């Protein structure tokens with residue numbers, strides 16, 4: 589293996605640091621692709637630090653197309669690449685976009701060798717090697733876009749082992765009969781049908797083998813969360829009904845740049861401790877989402893869905909930011925400017941023809957959660973009346989100093 593140590597040479601944040609862990613906390617190896625047709629550890633480090641504001645590159649290792657390996661972090665560093673699983677995972681990123689490119693032998697073999705050596709070093713099993721998409725919460729993410737079963741089989745072959753497990757036991761229940769409840773440890777054709785349905789809906793449940801193991805459990809939990817039903821990893825009547833009624837396919841989003849995830853529980857992702865917000869399934873929710881929606885003119889429901897994603901992209905385009913739909917430090921700073929310049933009252937806004945037009949109208953619209961077209965029309969006027977009513981002030985549909993003050997101060 590050709591490993592180049594870049595731990596001290598890659599771009600790093602000037603004040604933020606990743607936290608560290610003990611080796612015993614590591615339980616998985618995560619395989620990524622960069623989702624870019626070319627790239628390097630240097631380029632990803634710059635992107636993660638300069639664009640996303642991360643402490644350093646997200647990956648522990650980057651494998652180039654020619655098979656050379658960049659070592660970017662100690663294994664003890666908790667860098668960002670699989671969200672809430674960052675604390676227990678080591679990240680390996682293969683340069684390339686395997687949705688459109690194929691993984692060639694030099695890069696594949698180097699990645700296999702590196703993975704096997706890490707398995708030994710960390711005392712892990714081949715089954716602990718997961719694709720990004722196989723981590724909880726990432727069934728929507730086409731990363732690394734290579735078959736992970738194929739990858740794990742290649743690890744077994746390279747080590748000279750036979751695949752273990754996945755041998756149906758005597759407790760396997762064959763036939764069309766459906767048990768009322770399915771949970772971890774169950775085996776049978778009804779489990780197989782469950783796995784097929786989850787996969788069809790985009791909640792990868794691991795190999796379709798009729799065995800309700802950890803990956804099936806994860807798939808069920810992810811489905812239950814996104815369906816807004818009780819989350820217990822058990823398939824009973826409620827979950828079965830939701831599985832039956834769910835529409836296919838669930839929306840998936842893709843990114844043209846290496847934007848793997850920070851841990852949302854990290855206390856200080858930005859100086860202001862604000863979360864990184866983006867469209868993921870299950871959707872992110874909260875007051876910070878509402879703030880983003882108000883300032884970008886999206887419907888204010890506190891759920892970061894496709895419409896908010898679109899509004900954020902429009903906003904980023906207007907502000908000449910990286911257009912990725914992600915509200916990170918840079919986009920937050922730009923959003924802050926929206927509020928600061930909106931504070932001053934300039935003129936009376938009222939419904940007349942032609943419609944009053946301007947940035948101040950846009951600010952009012954954003955604040956009220958109506959479509960932001962900059963025209964003070966009937967929809968905006970109605971929203972102003974509703975706002976005035978809710979504030980207990982004179983209801984006239986006119987934004988004067990008092991209403992302006994209530995809106996922005």
Ligand SMILES: [Zn+2]
Nearest residue numbers: 620720731848
């Ligand atoms: Zn990834």
